[in-house]
Amino acid sequence: MQGDQSREAAEERASSADVQGDESKDASDTAPNISDADALNILLEMKMKRRQKKPSLPSTVTELATEEGSKVYVVGTAHFSDSSKRDVVKTIQEVQPDVVVVELCQYRVSMLKMDERTLLKEAKEINLEKLQQAIKQNGLMSGLMQMLLLKVSAHITEQLGMAPGGEFREAFKEAGKVPFCKFHLGDRPIPVTFKRAIAALSFWQKVKLAWGLCFLSDPISKDDVEKCKQKDLLEQMMAEMIGEFPDLHRTIVSERDIYLTYMLKQAAKRTELPRISEAEPRRCVPSVVVGVVGMGHVPGIEKNWNTHLNIQEIMR
Template sequence: MKDNIIKLNYQDKEIVLVGTAHVLKESAELVKKVVSEEEPDSICIELDEGRLHNIKNPKAWENTDIIQVIKAKRVGFLLANLVLSSYQKRIAQELNTTVGQEVLQGIECAEEINAELVLADRSIQTTFLRIWRKLSFWEKGKLMFGLLLSGDQENEVSDDDLKKLMEEDILEAAMADMRKQFPKIGEILISERDQYLANKIKNAPGKKIVAILGAAHLIGVKEEIFKTQDMEKITEIPRKSRVSSVIGWTIPVCIIGLITYGFITNIQTGLNQISAWILWNGIFAALFTAISLGQPLSVLTAFVAAPFTSLNPFLACGWFAGITEATIRKPTVQDVINIPTDIFSVKGFYKNRFLRTMLIVIMANIGSSIGTMFAGVDIVKNLF
């Protein structure tokens, strides 16, 4: 455990970095021991306000409204978050402990010695949005598939695994293989957060500071303490790609233009093009919704909505199908509670109403996109 403690002198401050694993009881004991010995003026924890609220109120998320998630266009973001948090909870259960014990211990210690509690981590929403916005559509799909596969493991945690947990933060461990395929993720998830954490830690009030970190950040933060960080740069939410925006508008404009030209050439040609557009879009969106075991009305909604939403970049067929599904077959609190176990199996995804609604949103959108491609080809063929 001594290897997980680093002491630094920065300007007139003494900083003690404590590397932990978020699912080990030993980490909580280490935090208590270090704080007792050091008696710091400030205790920094690797959390933002949102995650602190979730840890203090573990059942609050059980009331998550899936319809509001869909309306806020956060289905993909929430699914990625759920996969990672569920993986973390699974490891914690195997170790017969709870997630974030060392953080709770840090909070308790701060209250006991009247030390300043500093939330030193960047907002998890900012982190995920920076990752999400910098990945292409196909990279996002590969990432989600890889995360689901990494979590779908039934092996027990070995002694070697326990040792590794003290060397690498569990959230980062879940994405270790992903970082090899997606260097952007490693930069945003680790390097940028090292910078953010270091800045918050060295600017914490008082002369002596104890910082409780995931072990994966220990070395990076140590090096960043003595550097200057561009906080504005690493907290900025990247704008959506202009290319995707251009494509989003180019396709509808081209389709409308082709159909208009079809009518000018021959009324029957124009009618055939409209039929092709409606049928290809509607059938594929409905088919993919049905594959997700959506209610008949959800399937019908996907069929009706797809031809219209495919012409409007601000709308998505899956939103309408998902909202219909969630209204008819409303997810229960128990569905939300079961997410950590259900999310890593096909059977679990289908039986869990919350997860199935998310699946319908994603699948209906995929179906509509495929339908758009086939419809486009058919519309062009109708001109000749």
């Protein structure tokens, strides 16, 4: 009886570590007799075994490297695309990263835990209460800008019946399956972006932009989204509306390119391997990072990769 209970407990532990096939059987047989150090080593070995030396990656992935030897795989995505979600899943499974970085900030992190149905409902229900809350949190002009951008997103959501951020939710789920993988938010806080965007516009420019956002109604098909894999659909629509405002493009796109690059490079610092105790010496190795960003940010990240970055100027 006691032996059966031990085996059941071991099998549960092996299952929670996402061990498959024969690996699951071996782990369940040995788990009751191994030390914490051995368990950590098993997980590390499992991770390294799954990490492909020459990963087969989607064409939307750009590979970058740091001076310390860390590798960064940037997945360029369309925010309303099923194939982008598949690209993210495949990349994380192939490279088994130490860190996953996504183009989200703490103000938008809730979309990681909402299901598609809830997000679709939230995106379509833009009301006075939400407007008042946005203004209260971000000020009058920034709050209005936030709601207008939500309207653009809601328009795409309504046209496609697909909630935004699916690639980020897939990244979050897949990162949880990789042993010792950290999950980082890599985008500049949205209130900072809105504040700087509003400050870059004259009064009449604000009126003209708001007018264009308010009367957005062009139909969009799923084929249109997939055609935009070389340039994210949402960012392309915004670029068309803000094209005549260079300062606005700088604050919404170029500055965020710099911020995303900085966060990816920070994530790519050498990884400290797990230790059983404080007495154990530290072991640091080059990191493997997966970044998940809109396709429109990839050229800017490549451009800024080998430059010295100071983000203090773009955080005021």
